[in-house]
Amino acid sequence: MPAQTTSLPTAAAPEAGPAPRTIRNFIGGAPVDGVAAFDKFDPVDGSRIAVVHEAGAEQVDRAVAAARAALDGPWGRMSVAERARILRRVADVIDHRAEELIAAEVGDTGKPEALARELDVARAAANFRSFADTVSAAGLDSYLTELPDGRSALNYAVRKPLGVVAVIVPWNLPLLLLTWKLAPALATGNTVVVKPSEETPSSATLLAEILVEAGVPVGVVNVVHGFGAGSAGEALTRHPGIDGVTFTGESSTGSAIMRAVAPRVRPVSFELGGKNAAVVFADADLDHAIAGLARSTYLNTGQVCLCTERIYVERSVFDDVAAGLAEQSRRLRLGRPEDPATTTGPLISQGHREKVRSYFELALEEGATLLAGGGIPTLGGELDGGAWIEPTLWTGLDNSHRTVREEIFGPAAALIPFDTEEEAIALANDTDYGLAAVTWTSDLARGHRVAQRMRVGMSWVNTWYLRDLRSPFGGVGLSGIGREGGHHSLEFYTEPTNVCVQL
Numbered sequence: 001m002p003a004q005t006t007s008l009p010t011a012a013a014p015e016a017g018p019a020p021r022t023i024r025n026f027i028g029g030a031p032v033d034g035v036a037a038f039d040k041f042d043p044v045d046g047s048r049i050a051v052v053h054e055a056g057a058e059q060v061d062r063a064v065a066a067a068r069a070a071l072d073g074p075w076g077r078m079s080v081a082e083r084a085r086i087l088r089r090v091a092d093v094i095d096h097r098a099e100e101l102i103a104a105e106v107g108d109t110g111k112p113e114a115l116a117r118e119l120d121v122a123r124a125a126a127n128f129r130s131f132a133d134t135v136s137a138a139g140l141d142s143y144l145t146e147l148p149d150g151r152s153a154l155n156y157a158v159r160k161p162l163g164v165v166a167v168i169v170p171w172n173l174p175l176l177l178l179t180w181k182l183a184p185a186l187a188t189g190n191t192v193v194v195k196p197s198e199e200t201p202s203s204a205t206l207l208a209e210i211l212v213e214a215g216v217p218v219g220v221v222n223v224v225h226g227f228g229a230g231s232a233g234e235a236l237t238r239h240p241g242i243d244g245v246t247f248t249g250e251s252s253t254g255s256a257i258m259r260a261v262a263p264r265v266r267p268v269s270f271e272l273g274g275k276n277a278a279v280v281f282a283d284a285d286l287d288h289a290i291a292g293l294a295r296s297t298y299l300n301t302g303q304v305c306l307c308t309e310r311i312y313v314e315r316s317v318f319d320d321v322a323a324g325l326a327e328q329s330r331r332l333r334l335g336r337p338e339d340p341a342t343t344t345g346p347l348i349s350q351g352h353r354e355k356v357r358s359y360f361e362l363a364l365e366e367g368a369t370l371l372a373g374g375g376i377p378t379l380g381g382e383l384d385g386g387a388w389i390e391p392t393l394w395t396g397l398d399n400s401h402r403t404v405r406e407e408i409f410g411p412a413a414a415l416i417p418f419d420t421e422e423e424a425i426a427l428a429n430d431t432d433y434g435l436a437a438v439t440w441t442s443d444l445a446r447g448h449r450v451a452q453r454m455r456v457g458m459s460w461v462n463t464w465y466l467r468d469l470r471s472p473f474g475g476v477g478l479s480g481i482g483r484e485g486g487h488h489s490l491e492f493y494t495e496p497t498n499v500c501v502q503l
């Protein structure tokens with residue numbers, strides 16, 4: 001069911017289950033009504049769980065003004081040590097209020113509670129602690145300059161906040177990705193206006209309250225809800241008061257944001273789509289590789305930008321890997337988030353399910369052989385109103401097919417055989433994207449060699465989505481611009497001024 005944009009919410013019509021919550025914008029430390037409202041549906045059963053206030057140009061303008069005022073206030077003059085202390089307190093409050101954040105994330109996405117606990121909310125606290133450390137340890141770029149003519153000088157660069165930053169985040173890992181951007185932005189003294197996805201308004205709104213509770217001055221973080229084009233997202237990226245945009249999401253939206261900021265030549269940091277490859281060599285520990293492939297293909301119902309959608313397997317072990325992975329996909333348990341037996345939740349919405357299902361049809365039209373899944377499951381009861389889809393695998397496709405070239409962003413992958421290392425690398429790099437790759441082999445010299453030749457930002461060997469928050473994270477080609485993580489984030493969120501003093 002598409003989100004309904006209606007006039008401002010009145011008393012909700014009587015309906016089964018608890019009355020929908022109302023979610024407002026958060027500007028200058030206070031809840032603010034929008035110009036319209038849209039419905040948020042539970043992906044588990046299709047029930048309406050919230051009515052969300054859509055920010056119009058006026059609310060976006062107020063949010064940018066609040067952020068600018070905060071930048072010119074105590075926050076802009078605060079020491080690094082004080083900001084790092086506040087970030088650490090944010091992490092502590094996140095830990096303390098973890099159950100509320102888990103409930104918010106699970107309510108909006110339908111993901112298993114264990115996943116929200118172990119990944120989304122755990123990483124939110126870790127992100128704040130990591131950037132409190134990074135900003136505290138950051139030194140200055142400085143040189144003692146000695147010229148041939150005998151003059152000497154001291155060169156040093158001070159880093160100042162970029163300013164008011166637009167933070168636009170997606171619906172797949174809402175809190176993880178919001179805090180991955182918010183932590184370094186705040187660590188470096190910026191103020192922000194956040195536009196969460198219309199599919200996942202809850203955790204961002206709760207986080208805004210947590211930040212104030214932890215001591216972040218009001219106005220430093222503002223949250224406006226709505227859609228992209230023609231809504232809050234476009235109003236925000238076009239706003240003359242925005243000094244930069246950080247965005248994670250679809251590549252086509254990244255292009256639209258670049259066009260929006262182009263007239264004012266504002267910097268962008270983009271982590272975009274992917275069509276990520278895994279390469280399995282015959283000498284790999286196949287049990288380990290198959291388990292790893294199941295995780296990289298199906299984690300978060302395949303709704304992670306790093307998920308594998310292309311699996312290249314050395315021909316001599318192709319049938320073993322195909323059979324093993326098909327068995328792993330059949331073992332997945334689709335079900336309610338609170339059920340400990342559940343491994344896999346629904347897709348985020350009926351609309352997204354239609355997109356993923358259209359690729360299931362396309363794959364068969366392109367000549368695929370279905371190895372597992374391929375349809376809409378019947379789970380019974382209220383769950384049949386949810387956005388459920390079967391974990392799926394295909395063989396019989398190749399790099400010429402759209403199913404193998406276009407991002408599906410669901411629990412589905414194509415298995416394709418190869419014969420030589422050179423061929424495997426060429427197949428993996430034959431894409432317009434370039435985000436992540438995984439190489440499975442017991443020959444570590446080959447692991448390093450192949451991983452380095454992958455045209456991606458992140459190249460894993462014998463593991464997937466193992467993260468060091470200090471390492472560079474991002475992609476090439478349609479997968480994005482810039483890197484996040486450690487000092488890479490500090491470089492985006494600050495502007496250096498180099499001072500040269502003759503001695």
Ligand SMILES: O=C(O)C(=O)/C=C/C=C/O
Nearest residue numbers: 172180304305306467473
């Ligand atoms: O793990 C991270 O730091 C991260 O940014 C993950 C991004 C996933 C996008 O879908």
